[in-house]
Amino acid sequence: MFAEIEGDRPTRNDWNRPGRLEDFFHIYQDWRFDWFDIADMIETAETILEYPMVDRDPVECWVFDRVALMGDAAHPMYPRGSNGAAQAVIDARTLADCLDAHDTVAAALGAYQDARLPATTKVVLANRANPPDIINIRVEELVGDKPFDDLDAYISQDELRALSDQYKDIAGFSAEALQARGDGKP
């Protein structure tokens, strides 16, 4: 189970710190349903981990001589939309393609940086302003954070698709972007 809490002040960024029940249990303490006792599940969890919702400003250079950054070392992003590892995989694929296509390591690393740095900068910035779960945020606004049973009464399928497509374009997952690769590679 995953709980996201927005605080009113920044806390220390530490990805290895255990979470504390008292920091968030009050939100879920009444979530006891006859079909699922969520509060009990949380209280009896063997492990609680805390993961800071943070990123870093995009940087201008990933290549230093024969060393190149990739993955989280290159573009740590606000963790929304299941995208950190996905972008790291695209980095790896791009780097492999560049090493294959260029005669020198320097040229390959330069081409890799040219291809991936601007692309991931857009993702890092989009994750701050227009994250992929903007769909959830928008629907929550439209329904007034109340239960609902007919999504179509609040938002059209076209608007939902547009919100989703906008992020796919930025992240390089749109059908057009994948088809444009045209080499059959995933």
Ligand SMILES: Cc1cc2nc3c(=O)[nH]c(=O)nc-3n(C[C@H](O)[C@H](O)[C@H](O)COP(=O)(O)OP(=O)(O)OC[C@H]3O[C@@H](n4cnc5c(N)ncnc54)[C@H](O)[C@@H]3O)c2cc1C
């Ligand atoms: C809770 C959580 C959920 C996530 N969910 C998703 C998701 O659903 N989808 C998604 O795409 N992404 C997700 N991410 C993000 C994703 O995990 C990261 O973006 C991804 O792991 C980055 O991969 P990486 O190889 O760049 O870095 P890491 O996975 O951090 O790998 C770096 C490695 O280097 C090792 N290392 C560090 N220092 C040294 C050293 N000095 N010497 C030797 N080794 C060293 C570390 O131990 C580590 O194994 C999630 C992250 C978290 C924390």
